Amino acid sequence: MEEQILKQLAQPLLAWYDIHRRILPWREEVSPYRTWVSEIMLQQTRVAAVLPYFQRFMEAFPTVEALAQADTERLMKLWEGLGYYSRARNLQKAARILTEQYGGRFPETYRELTALPGIGDYTAGAILSIAFGQAVPAVDGNVLRLAARITGSRLDVLDAKNRKIFRSWMAAAMSQERPGAYNQALMDLGATVCLPSGAPLCGDCPAGDFCIARQEGCQARLPVRSPKREKRTEHLTVFLLRRGAAAALRQRPDTGLLAGLWEYPHVPGTLTEAEAARQLQMWGVNPTKWRKKLSARHIFTHVRWEMTGYVVEVDGLGPGDWLWAEAQQRERLAIPSAFEKFTAELKEGE
Template structure:
């Protein structure tokens, strides 16, 4: 048994050919479609991405359309996917591709890697799937498959392990079907060599070559370095109304959710009296204050625990932008953390 070796190539490709998931970006694997899908799939489940991908392609079907798009357009299309730096990098890269490469993604791994937001994995996916270059695309799924194949207890979060894994898959990459081979590894990790719970070893086309399986260690692998503790922040979120309009504001240009629209918030879990006092200090003339259901939202390194209030004002403060509920839904990208506090608006419709 040799773990990651050339013997896995044929059975993996045969298994992939016999039946893999029907995903919209696989139907037409153009460089642009592969690029957009791979960026969307980072930190996001496949099923969640389907609808986003199809709506994106209807609105921004090519690099030129993305490069020319207003920020409000691509941010709204991305709303709910999170990690908003990804979509900003998509736009930056599209502009660069138009300026340097005439609106066509470069058919060169190094040039792809140099574009904003494109790392080793994404460059490898585009290069192999769209252009047919024999380069690996190593993501978390592939690292997990490799650790089990090799019965390797090195933490897969170790950059050295990822580098070694890329080198090992590069050495066995089939030159005639590199994109399919990379996708077969992704497919195996997503559907069979599962990340949470027991892998479905009886369904695995390379079970006979898997050292982790034969040593009885597959369920214990892969090993990850201990995560840093996620800090908790208490916030008081305000659904501000002036007549029929909703008050929103821009977040700072740096930090978490940089530059996005948000419902106004105060630090801490404030009582109704504390909210009245805080708004009074700002000179906001409050006519009504109602409690909303609390909510929480988990980011990578921080968890927001949110107390919510519905607030009606007598006058619109200058520091907020007031929009209609329909405009908020259709035109402004509001992070999903704030969605629980918008349910009260649904009762009005």
């Protein structure tokens, strides 16, 4: 039933795509490598955010081999601010597997692609269809929204088993002649016409004639998404410690949130200046001048940080895992956006 509705989409969608498709760097010159990198960057990330990163990435690491051999610190610095940093690490892991086990070539099967780190259901479909012309669906948030609206489905699109159902519908309905164009057309339609928030532009949609949601006037209420869990709040006290021209940094653990990135020393809780002084003493550093108290907030997907920051001039080296870095060295380290305000403050104090 749903497949039959969706099968009406391919022809008008491809005609629409040939006129309205977006010009994007990874489309101007198509290769498995470029398709792969772009799709990884685009996971949970808007096109506009990816554009500058993609250009820089391709200049820095033009081939699978270059990525496999790249200095990881440089790779993370390039990824700084894009988020979901395991994507970058997995990209390099996969590049090394491709180099060592596949002679630097990409495998052309769903099974082999999804076995590579960072490549799941969606990305495998995108690479197979776009780079290799195989009729494999690539079902992302755009496609789920389109499919739910066109079929009028009330299935919860956040539910994994429902996603499988949507995927099977799309597999049955997709173009066998132009699978890559078809999958990219769905994304473009979702991004520019069948909008996620606000009113979709149904008058411009190639599915306008048979879209169930449009007929029922329920576009704004589809797709159905189950409510998400509330995020917890964590309070932190961050230390911006200056020793001459250097500031203290430390590297985060190699697993978990912001794995392996650099940060300013911090402790849980909101400390008063007196408590902060005691903490510095425990670290073995001696404050010589308290410069400023700051506050900042950062919101992640599942947690909120409420931060208090102290800018302090100090004597002493602190714990052995601290790095005292001057501006030039700090610029080469990947420091998460959560600390942006503090980074700017340090720069100000130069």
